Amino acid sequence: MSSTKKCKKDFEVDDEERGHWGSRAEFLLSCVGFSVGLGNVWRFPFLAYENGGGAFLIPYVILLVLVGKPMYFMEAALGQFGQVGPLQVWTEMLPCGVGIGVSMVIISVIVAIYYNVIMAYCLVYLFNSFRSVLPWTACDPEWADE
Numbered sequence: 148m149s150s151t152k153k154c155k156k157d158f159e160v161d162d163e164e165r166g167h168w169g170s171r172a173e174f175l176l177s178c179v180g181f182s183v184g185l186g187n188v189w190r191f192p193f194l195a196y197e198n199g200g201g202a203f204l205i206p207y208v209i210l211l212v213l214v215g216k217p218m219y220f221m222e223a224a225l226g227q228f229g230q231v232g233p234l235q236v237w238t239e240m241l242p243c244g245v246g247i248g249v250s251m252v253i254i255s256v257i258v259a260i261y262y263n264v265i266m267a268y269c270l271v272y273l274f275n276s277f278r279s280v281l282p283w284t285a286c287d288p289e290w291a292d293e
Contacts, residue, residue: 178223184262 168174195203229236237248275282 178219182219 168177195207225236225240229239233248233251234245235248237244
């Protein structure tokens, strides 16, 4: 009983006012915006086509309903309840599961680096497209085979 009071007390240490969602629709749209990323729009149609088209969608929807959505709900619920980062949530909820919080942070860093590289490539091509001679239209003789 005292550990429950201790955890609740630790979560309520900050007296500063935190932001809250304006409505349920705002929260839902925020979750959709968080879930639908570059990979969903860019890569999913190709993967579905390569792996059987409609036949691929059946196990995908089953795993989405049985695994993906419950885990997404758990992550959102823990974040809303704890109002702290993943390391702190897992440290206070289950100390032996702190590796889950560490892996969540590492995956977030890897995805952030991946997205930044993609955006850098987009910017390189955007800025190079303003040149009078596009760099990819002419072949430099030093790079030619013969």
